Amino acid sequence: xxxxxxxxxxxxxxxxxxxxxxxxxxxxxxxxxxxxxxxxxxxxxxxxxxxxxxxxxxxxxxxxxxxxxxxxxxxxxxxxxxxxxxxxxxxxxxxxxxxxxxxxxxxxxxxxxxxxxxxxxxxxxxxxxxxxxxxxxxxxxxxxxxxxxxxxxxxxxxxxxxxxxxxxxxxxxxxxxxxxxxxxxxxxxxxxxxxxxxxxxxxxxxxxxxxxxxxxxxxxxxxxxxxxxxxxxxxxxxxxxxxxxxxxxxxxxxxxxxxxxxxxxxxxxxxxxxxxxxxxxxxxxxxxxxxxxxxxxxxxxxxxxxxxxxxxxxxxxxxxxxxxxxxxxxxxxxxxxxxxxxxxxxxxxxxxxxxxxxxxxxxxxxxxxxxxxxxxxxxxxxxxxxxxxxxxxxxxxxxxxxxxxxxxxxxxxxxxxxxxxxxxxxxxxxxxxxxxxxxxxxxxxxxxxxxxxxxxxxxxxxxxxxxxxxxxxxxxxxxxxxxxxxxxxxxxxxxxxxxxxxxxxxxxxxxxxxxxxxxxxxxxxxxxxxxxxxxxxxxxxxxx
Ligand code: G6Q
Numbered sequence: 100x101x102x103x104x105x106x107x108x109x110x111x112x113x114x115x116x117x118x119x120x121x122x123x124x125x126x127x128x129x130x131x132x133x134x135x136x137x138x139x140x141x142x143x144x145x146x147x148x149x150x151x152x153x154x155x156x157x158x159x160x161x162x163x164x165x166x167x168x169x170x171x172x173x174x175x176x177x178x179x180x181x182x183x184x185x186x187x188x189x190x191x192x193x194x195x196x197x198x199x200x201x202x203x204x205x206x207x208x209x210x211x212x213x214x215x216x217x218x219x220x221x222x223x224x225x226x227x228x229x230x231x232x233x234x235x236x237x238x239x240x241x242x243x244x245x246x247x248x249x250x251x252x253x254x255x256x257x258x259x260x261x262x263x264x265x266x267x268x269x270x271x272x273x274x275x276x277x278x279x280x281x282x283x284x285x286x287x288x289x290x291x292x293x294x295x296x297x298x299x300x301x302x303x304x305x306x307x308x309x310x311x312x313x314x315x316x317x318x319x320x321x322x323x324x325x326x327x328x329x330x331x332x333x334x335x336x337x338x339x340x341x342x343x344x345x346x347x348x349x350x351x352x353x354x355x356x357x358x359x360x361x362x363x364x365x366x367x368x369x370x371x372x373x374x375x376x377x378x379x380x381x382x383x384x385x386x387x388x389x390x391x392x393x394x395x396x397x398x399x400x401x402x403x404x405x406x407x408x409x410x411x412x413x414x415x416x417x418x419x420x421x422x423x424x425x426x427x428x429x430x431x432x433x434x435x436x437x438x439x440x441x442x443x444x445x446x447x448x449x450x451x452x453x454x455x456x457x458x459x460x461x462x463x464x465x466x467x468x469x470x471x472x473x474x475x476x477x478x479x480x481x482x483x484x485x486x487x488x489x490x491x492x493x494x495x496x497x498x499x500x501x502x503x504x505x506x507x508x509x510x511x512x513x514x515x516x517x518x519x520x521x522x523x524x525x526x527x528x529x530x531x532x533x534x535x536x537x538x539x540x541x542x543x544x545x546x547x548x549x550x551x552x553x554x555x556x557x558x559x560x561x562x563x564x565x566x567x568x569x570x571x572x573x574x575x576x577x578x579x580x581x582x583x584x585x586x587x588x589x590x591x592x593x594x595x596x597x598x599x600x601x602x603x604x605x606x607x608x609x610x611x612x613x614x615x616x617x618x619x620x621x622x623x624x625x626x627x628x629x630x631x632x633x634x635x636x637x638x639x640x641x642x643x
Contacts, residue, residue, distance in 0.1 A: 111168035127532040145403035146576040151563040154532040165419040188597035197371035201394040227387035241335035248277040251380040253306030256369025258282040263448035264381040272384040284314040298329035310349035396575025418587025435478035437504040438524040446478035462593040501561040508568040531559035
């Protein structure tokens, strides 16, 4: 373990601060003009992902200093500690081993003296045979009909990954099966998800690590009632409900046979769990072989992260460059812009992964930081975003680093569509970097008064990620890339990237207010005057 000092007091951080004074004035136009090799040199490749980071506001010197910072923070040692099963989640005293979920059968990873890899593969094997039975129609519902609809009930880490993966891999899914995802405690979510489903052919997967989450338990109870109001026999639950959880007692208390429960472990964080049994809906959709391909993609990126030199290491490079913008340029956000319609939920998934992990303001030692930490992640697929918010990225006052994602081959080749799509992604990154000068605008014959409006300052940074094709493998490697970017940044900012006390708080707060809304006698409200008045107004409206 390296000495615990605030990262901003490290010599490498101070050197970066000094360097920033001159680097912030550099323009990408000049950096490219003075260095013909830049566009091909500032690239890296690993696990099937090609990264062009040349359109970033960095020089070779910047990268050298950032890598020196990573070394001073012992990034190498921290990577080893995570992969080796050390309890690096110190506030919960847990190992952080989502990487073990995709380790090959032959690997050995030890937690508290026990090799956990056999357990991982035993669960994967059970999931596979369950999925085969559902997909083949061998598993029958209570009335003897095969399952045709699958509803995943879960929230946060038990929902966002499954939804994103289902959308991302839709091309590979068994189309005869219908998939729905219910997360919100708003009854609308459940009502709309099941309105056209037949209970006799529906399977619910209750996905909850703790099996205590208010939203999920409420939706699961409602699902049970919905099923039993049609099938009128409690024995039906066993054929129409399975659970994914670490809490066997609560699963059986709910009435689900623990033979139909798929477990995972406390060393898998919710937002890092889509490749655990939480991915059961994904495996049902794409089949066990597709799921294993996805795991192989994750694993390939894990290997790259552990072995590639930092100068060529995708998560390290992207993590460091992102940190350069957050902590030195004080850029507030990162836009993730996938040029692939199947990745429409990818930005939402990344929001949880990045913001729940590095949305922290104290170091592991409990000291308040004096630098900006985790960025706000957001985005939409291209080209749609181009016709809405890109305006602000091109000509607004904010610095918004962008990650462009593109695939060389379309899964739906239709006429010119794919060339047009890719022309747009290249054009956007180019326009953001180089802009259009007033002279260029004038040369187009634009009248003087209009020139400022049509001028693009440029110098707006981006990464371009290119992959061959959106496959389960590619999705796995992309997700692992971002997981390790988060890790890299968390190490340098010295954050507890694997806890989520802010989320835990939300889980208890509402519980105090529930009885005040549901009780028939007027409650003795002891909140602030605003909250008291809102509660009274709601109670009055309910009575009308
Ligand atoms: C993830 C968070 C959070 C969690 C949900 C659901 O890292 O801890 O998003 O996944 O609150 O929790 P359960 O799976 O326990 O229902």
